[in-house]
Structure formats: structure tokens, C-alpha cells
């Protein structure tokens with residue numbers, strides 16, 4: 375078990391006494407802690423946190439069983455009627471589908487509620503036989519791609535520098551033929567790629583949904599293509615990521631492809647119309663996801679690792695601690711505080727209730743923690759205002 379002292383200082387300025395814990399409903403279960411790819415931008419293996427090196431590569435059956443018991447305990451204690459488990463890595467299919475199936479079975483055997491299971495893969499090990507077995511177990515598959523062409527995926531290579539794209543494209547074709555098993559595509563934005571080419575090439579792969587992700591960055595490690603600046607709400611400035619996303623939004627909205635879910639756009643549109651958010655990228659809804667590492671450590675979401683060494687750690691594990699104990703961790707509490715965790719600039723921001731300060735991890739600055747606007751602040755404001763403007767124009771035209 376890897377336990378390093380957890381630095382509490384990033385949360386020291388937050389008043390968590392008003393925190394009303396919201397139970398976890400999304401359990402990210404690490405099946406395998408290594409990956410056969412070596413993507414040049416990977417925050418997990420190329421970022422500041424090297425904790426993965428100290429953990430076992432594979433999750434043992436004992437850890438799977440104990441995690442399942444802890445999930446069941448949490449479900450019973452909070453009277454939950456449905457949860458999601460997400461089987462992750464590294465690459466969760468690195469040693470075949472067996473461990474993924476075993477983990478899902480372990481949870482379903484003991485958890486007395488509806489369990490939706492998804493595996494997130496780079497696609498390189500998704501053979502027809504593997505997909506058959508996952509589909510047979512009711513486990514849906516999400517693919518990680520940077521676009522629908524070889525050139526878009528040039529950064530996704532294996533440890534010998536060979537491209538992942540040929541195998542990933544075959545996986546996407548297999549999934550397109552099995553829509554019930556296809557959860558969608560996660561795509562990290564690369565400004566060097568044309569947004570409409572990326573969008574249309576991804577749609578050609580037939581996914582039910584695409585999740586566009588901003589590259590993980592913060593005030594110490596600025597996003598690719600952006601300068602280093604002190605934390606704050608800087609105006610005016612270029613908004614390359616906001617522009618990129620606005621171009622995709624227009625194509626999605628104008629070309630009538632709304633049946634393909636684009637989570638970020640749906641979330642922002644929903645928030646503008648008064649709904650609560652369900653994603654961590656925008657909005658103020660409490661975070662209800664937790665991670666269990668290959669050694670049973672209970673952690674916060676992986677993306678925190680892009681901030682600093684040990685940022686996702688809680689010092690807890692499934693052998694000694696319940697998930698309720700994790701709900702009281704200051705890092706988890708901070709992500710359930712909504713406006714209580716926002717910076718002054720965000721509290722006074724005209725799009726603050728929709729943007730919600732953006733993804734928590736993008737607010738980080740060394741020495742002062744997470745109480746800052748997002749490093750993507752101007753891009754987020756640009757996108758929110760753009761979507762608001764398009765919704766308003768459509769509503770006027772249909773009146």
C-alpha cells in the first residue's frame with residue numbers, strides 16, 4: 375500500500391464546516407496501472423505525479439472484492455438505487471478482458487442496486503472477441519481518441535513510437551457496428567488540429583457521444599499554446615480554446631447533429647436553461663466521483679495529478695476506511711462546496727453560475743491552491759457567452 379503524507383495546504387483557506395456530504399455515485403476502479411501507449415501529452419505518465427510507479431500494475435482479486443464490499447456498504451448506507459462503475463487504467467484491457475469482467479462481477483454480486491458499467495480504453499486491445507465478452511457482460515466501451523484521422527492521433531503512440539491509430543480505428547469500426555456497447559469518445563483538444571475536421575471525422579466513426587476535454591493545465595503549467603501568467607481573470611486576451619469549441623458548437627448546432635451527445639455543450643446549454651450540471655467541466659454541482667487505485671488506495675479524481683505530486687491522494691484505502699470517511703476528506707469536501715470553493719473573481723463573474731470556475735484542477739496555482747479562476751477562464755467565458763447567444767437567437771427565431 376502506497377501512503378505518502380498528504381499535503382493539506384491547498385485546502386487550508388476553505389471553510390468546509392458547511393459541507394453537507396453528497397454520497398459517491400461514480401466509482402472509478404483502476405484495473406491496470408500501466409499503459410501500452412506513451413501519449414506525449416498524458417498527464418498521468420508524463421505529468422508531475424510519479425506515484426503510479428510505486429503501485430502494483432494489476433489489481434488483485436482481494437482488492438476487487440474489498441472494494442466491492444465498500445461500495446455495497448456505501449450504497450446501503452445512503453440508500454442509493456443506482457451507481458456507475460468506470461473500469462479504468464492505465465489501459466484496463468492490457469491483460470485482456472478478464473480483470474475488467476472480474477471487477478464488474480465482484481461489484482454486481484454484492485451491490486444491491488442498479489450498476490452501470492463502462493470501460494475506458496485506448497482501443498488497441500479491443501479485438502472482436504474482447505468486445506463480445508464485454509458486450510455479453512453488459513459493459514459499455516468508451517474510446518479515447520484525438521480525432522478521426524491518423525494525423526489527429528499523431529501524439530498517441532506506443533513506447534516504441536508506433537502509432538496507435540490503426541488499431542484504434544479498427545476498434546472504433548467494431549464499436550460502430552455494436553451501438554448498444556458504444557459509450558462514446560473522449561477527445562482531448564489539440565489546437566494544431568482544425569476543429570471542424572476533428573469534429574466531423576469523429577462523427578464519421580458513429581459514436582453516440584463525444585466528450586471534448588481541455589488539456590489538463592493550471593496557472594503553473596499553462597495550456598499548450600498559451601503564455602504563463604499569474605492567476606486571475608485576465609481581460610482582454612486571446613481565447614484559442616473557446617474559439618475552437620465555439621466553431622465545433624456552431625457545426626453541431628447548425629448541422630442538426632444534436633442526436634450525437636456533446637457533453638460540454640449539453641451541460642452549458644442545460645445550465646443556461648436552469649438545469650444542474652452533471653459534469654466536472656462546468657457548473658457548481660457537487661463532485662460525486664471517487665477513484666480506487668490498483669492497491670486499494672481511495673483517491674480523488676486522476677486529473678488532480680496534473681497539479682502536483684500526491685494531489686489526488688487521500689491517505690485512505692478500502693481495507694481500512696469506508697467511502698464515508700473519504701467524503702470527509704478536505705479535498706473531496708472542497709469539490710462538493712459549489713460556490714463556497716470559488717474565487718472572488720468567479721463569485722462576481724457574469725457567467726459564474728454556468729462556468730462554475732471550470733474544472734477544479736485547472737484552477738491550481740502553487741502556494742495558493744485551487745481558489746482561483748480557471749486557467750481557461752477567458753476561453754470558458756467566450757464559450758458560455760457564445761452558446762447563450764446562439765440559444766437566444768434560436769429562441770427568437772422560433773417565437
Ligand code: SF4
Pocket residue numbers: 607719720721723724725726727729730731732747748750751752754755
Ligand atoms: S466563473 Fe469561469 S469565466 Fe467566470 S471568472 Fe471564474 S473561471 Fe472565469
